[in-house]
Amino acid sequence: xxxxxxxxxxxxxxxxxxxxxxxxxxxxxxxxxxxxxxxxxxxxxxxxxxxxxxxxxxxxxxxxxxxxxxxxxxxxxxxxxxxxxxxxxxxxxxxxxxxxxxxxxxxxxxxxxxxxxxxxxxxxxxxxxxxxxxxxxxxxxxxxxxxxxxxxxxxxxxxxxxxxxxxxxxxxxxxxxxxxxxxxxxxxxxxxxxxxxxxxxxxxxxxxxxxxxxxxxxxxxxxxxxxxxxxxxxxxxxxxxxxxxxxxxxxxxxxxxxxxxxxxxxxxxxxxxxxxxxxxxxxxxxxxxxxxxxxxxxxxxxxxxxxxxxxxxxxxxxxxxxxxxxxxxxxxxxxxxxxxxxxxxxxxxxxxxxxxxxxxxxxxxxxxxxxxxxxxxxxxxxxxxxxxxxxxxxxxxxxxxxxxxxxxxxxxxxxxxxxxxxxxxx
Amino acid sequence: xxxxxxxxxxxxxxxxxxxxxxxxxxxxxxxxxxxxxxxxxxxxxxxxxxxxxxxxxxxxxxxxxxxxxxxxxxxxxxxxxxxxxxxxxxxxxxxxxxxxxxxxxxxxxxxxxxxxxxxxxxxxxxxxxxxxxxxxxxxxxxxxxxxxxxxxxxxxxxxxxxxxxxxxxxxxxxxxxxxxxxxxxxxxxxxxxxxxxxxxxxxxxxxxxxxxxxxxxxxxxxxxxxxxxxxxxxxxxxxxxxxxxxxxxxxxxxxxxxxxxxxxxxxxxxxxxxxxxxxxxxxxxxxxxxxxxxxxxxxxxxxxxxxxxxx
Ligand SMILES: Nc1ncnc2c1ncn2[C@@H]1O[C@H](COP(=O)(O)OP(=O)(O)OP(=O)(O)O)[C@@H](O)[C@H]1O
Ligand SMILES: [Mg+2]
Numbered sequence: 001x002x003x004x005x006x007x008x009x010x011x012x013x014x015x016x017x018x019x020x021x022x023x024x025x026x027x028x029x030x031x032x033x034x035x036x037x038x039x040x041x042x043x044x045x046x047x048x049x050x051x052x053x054x055x056x057x058x059x060x061x062x063x064x065x066x067x068x069x070x071x072x073x074x075x076x077x078x079x080x081x082x083x084x085x086x087x088x089x090x091x092x093x094x095x096x097x098x099x100x101x102x103x104x105x106x107x108x109x110x111x112x113x114x115x116x117x118x119x120x121x122x123x124x125x126x127x128x129x130x131x132x133x134x135x136x137x138x139x140x141x142x143x144x145x146x147x148x149x150x151x152x153x154x155x156x157x158x159x160x161x162x163x164x165x166x167x168x169x170x171x172x173x174x175x176x177x178x179x180x181x182x183x184x185x186x187x188x189x190x191x192x193x194x195x196x197x198x199x200x201x202x203x204x205x206x207x208x209x210x211x212x213x214x215x216x217x218x219x220x221x222x223x224x225x226x227x228x229x230x231x232x233x234x235x236x237x238x239x240x241x242x243x244x245x246x247x248x249x250x251x252x253x254x255x256x257x258x259x260x261x262x263x264x265x266x267x268x269x270x271x272x273x274x275x276x277x278x279x280x281x282x283x284x285x286x287x288x289x290x291x292x293x294x295x296x297x298x299x300x301x302x303x304x305x306x307x308x309x310x311x312x313x314x315x316x317x318x319x320x321x322x323x324x325x326x327x328x329x330x331x332x333x334x335x336x337x338x339x340x341x342x343x344x345x346x347x348x349x350x351x352x353x354x355x356x357x358x359x360x361x362x363x364x365x366x367x368x369x370x371x372x373x374x375x376x377x378x379x380x381x382x383x384x385x386x387x388x389x390x391x392x393x394x395x396x397x398x399x400x401x402x403x404x405x406x407x408x409x410x411x412x413x414x415x416x417x418x419x420x421x422x423x424x425x426x
Numbered sequence: 427x428x429x430x431x432x433x434x435x436x437x438x439x440x441x442x443x444x445x446x447x448x449x450x451x452x453x454x455x456x457x458x459x460x461x462x463x464x465x466x467x468x469x470x471x472x473x474x475x476x477x478x479x480x481x482x483x484x485x486x487x488x489x490x491x492x493x494x495x496x497x498x499x500x501x502x503x504x505x506x507x508x509x510x511x512x513x514x515x516x517x518x519x520x521x522x523x524x525x526x527x528x529x530x531x532x533x534x535x536x537x538x539x540x541x542x543x544x545x546x547x548x549x550x551x552x553x554x555x556x557x558x559x560x561x562x563x564x565x566x567x568x569x570x571x572x573x574x575x576x577x578x579x580x581x582x583x584x585x586x587x588x589x590x591x592x593x594x595x596x597x598x599x600x601x602x603x604x605x606x607x608x609x610x611x612x613x614x615x616x617x618x619x620x621x622x623x624x625x626x627x628x629x630x631x632x633x634x635x636x637x638x639x640x641x642x643x644x645x646x647x648x649x650x651x652x653x654x655x656x657x658x659x660x661x662x663x664x665x666x667x668x669x670x671x672x673x674x675x676x677x678x679x680x681x682x683x684x685x686x687x688x689x690x691x692x693x694x695x696x697x698x699x700x701x702x703x704x705x706x707x708x709x710x711x712x713x714x715x716x717x718x719x720x721x722x723x724x725x726x727x728x729x730x731x732x733x734x735x736x737x
Contacts, residue, residue: 006526010512010519017514261508265571267476268504269527272494424477 003271004279011283014253015246025246025291029238030298036238036360037231037303051079052135055088055100063158064108067150068143075142089127098132099139101125111151112164116187162194229391231303236386237359239295240321240379243288244350247325250284251332251346255339273423281326281414288322289315296390309389313399317385320406324378327413334417357383378409427452427610428473428579432482435468442468444634445482450579455611457625459618459722465634466614467507470583473612474504486579500528503577507584507614509564510571513557517548517567520556521574528575535574542570545600562593569600579610586620598623618722628722632730645725653694655701657687658714665710674700687712 015021054072058065073080088100102125110122128136155161169187172180257263266276299305307314336342357379363371374380385402388394428450435443443465450456458466471477473484475491484491489498511520525535543549546566569585586594601624605611615621621628628645630638638645662685671680671689676697678690691697694717705712
């Protein structure tokens with residue numbers, strides 16, 4: 001036990017002795033995590049909750065176009081700006097706005113007419129930035145609803161609507177009575193309805209079609225009322241990345257120790273190989289957990305990242321990941337021939353693992369097959385576990401699977417490491 | 427105290443140690459001498475339990491050195507050929523760690539560390555990082571690290587390699603102190619002078635085998651000609667046939683190069699007067715006479731046909 005504790009203490013001491021290691025492990029994840037968090041929406045969270053700019057070119061300037069415009073303006077997710085056709089095209093092309101809508105002249109009249117007769121339908125031109133497909137589709141959907149409401153309201157109660165109904169009735173005169181009777185009846189009823197609302201101004205209600213439902217949206221990120229905090233993901237992801245780098249250093253350090261002949265001292269003492277390896281695993285796990293604690297403490301103080309889920313779950317995920325990292329380090333030490341040769345390959349492997357874990361780009365943006373395939377990547381479980389315990393606000397039972405997966409990977413790596421370790425010193 | 431019996435070790439096809447056996451008695455210092463690649467380090471590693479021999483065994487006080495946690499290992503102190511120290515830690519922290527490996531901590535450890543540092547003269551540098559030490563100081567600390575658990579057998583693998591003469595002397599003084607305290611030393615080197623100065627007995631290894639195992643005096647006795655007499659003649663050209671000297675009793679052979687005559691004798695005191703008289707009476711005046719003492723270098727050369735240093 002004396003030897004075990006002394007070995008653990010030595011590892012931790014050497015880690016803090018090494019300025020480069022400390023900066024890489026504590027400062028780098030905080031800096032890069034802050035940057036990613038900021039870029040992925042952290043900046044707009046408080047001031048402006050991610051409004052999408054929409055340029056509107058109103059060439060009609062009539063009742064219908066104004067109604068559409070006011071509905072767009074009322075939408076909190078949009079920032080509507082009036083523009084001219086030329087400016088609008090220019091701005092979209094330059095990527096300053098994702099989408100521009102052009103309402104053509106006479107839109108209201110043509111649209112109302114088109115509602116009752118198969119007459120030519122007016123065109124609303126939409127210009128969109130191809131790199132913002134998602135926003136564009138969203139705005140097109142909203143626009144359809146708003147136009148429908150504005151035009152139908154005009155058709156059923158506005159001046160344009162009355163004129164259109166009368167006009168349509170006149171046109172029906174030339175059609176044989178048998179065919180036109182049902183439509184004629186409907187239009188006459190509509191005309192009478194229009195007259196009654198006209199004379200009864202006080203009782204006038206907004207008529208027209210409206211979208212027959214309302215969307216009630218709530219972000220299911222965490223407990224009710226808490227917001228998604230992009231810093232939670234970015235700090236978790238970067239902590240994972242740099243802790244894995246620390247794991248590489250563990251492996252390389254062991255290879256260097258062997259090269260320096262320190263293993264001879266260890267091997268000449270009455271010390272079991274198990275003590276030697278497990279002390280390194282424990283010290284690496286402790287360092288990994290300390291890094292996670294510091295990184296998330298910083299995220300909490302500066303960016304308000306909270307452990308919205310289970311704290312024991314969070315600690316378990318951190319411990320599981322630390323253990324996995326230390327086993328990964330031992331694996332590098334077991335498979336690496338020289339420190340130099342081991343370094344290059346393990347950095348590449350680590351970067352791939354981090355990429356597939358979703359630390360850079362969240363894994364829910366991966367294609368389906370990749371989301372399933374990356375379950376074979378140990379760091380993916382750490383990322384999912386941290387996400388779950390932080391911004392998703394899940395309970396401890398949701399940490400069980402990630403922790404089990406991490407421990408399983410640690411066992412696999414550790415077993416291979418012990419099996420392949422070249423104990424004999426050279 | 428220490429017995430190596432029929433040790434064998436091969437790295438793939440290369441047989442590094444090919445059946446080495448020797449014994450070291452308590453309090454004795456033996457020198458393990460051999461050129462580069464002779465198998466010295468491999469032998470020492472097997473004795474220290476770092477390497478499992480392919481064949482043979484090592485006994486300390488009659489008990490085999492096998493297994494990682496064998497308590498017999500406490501009797502062995504290894505001073506590795508490499509500087510096996512953590513450069514980034516202070517000397518004290520290094521020693522505390524190495525003491526802890528033998529389950530020594532607290533006051534007992536402080537005492538042992540103090541004594542070891544005192545011996546190697548590094549007490550005032552205990553708190554400094556090893557990285558700030560000179561090569562000689564690192565060597566001395568490397569030695570101190572092996573003494574903390576008070577082993578009775580010290581295995582020293584070239585403890586003075588790459589060290590300036592002053593530090594080398596310091597290390598030698600340390601080793602002589604340890605010897606006087608009754609420690610058993612196995613001293614690996616390819617420096618003759620070191621082995622001659624320190625060792626009671628020399629085991630010469632070459633190509634993984636023991637080629638000689640004897641005291642210094644015993645080794646010298648094996649030389650076909652133990653003594654060499656060097657005579658500078660006034661005029662060497664007058665001595666046309668130096669082999670005529672063989673007629674003098676005790677002379678084994680003679681050789682003349684320029685004015686310098688070399689005469690190999692069975693025994694210096696028996697043979698020298700006859701040679702000098704033979705020259706004087708034969709009209710070969712000389713102006714300088716000296717003799718060359720035998721050394722391990724010549725022993726090695728004679729035994730292996732190779733020079734120790736640059737083979
Ligand atoms: N780990 C190893 N793998 C392969 N070959 C080795 C290994 N260690 C030593 N050897 C070989 O075994 C032979 C004996 O090496 P060893 O280190 O025992 O020699 P040595 O007498 O200590 O030499 P030196 O004076 O250079 O220290 C050498 O030929 C060496 O190349
Ligand atoms: Mg050697």
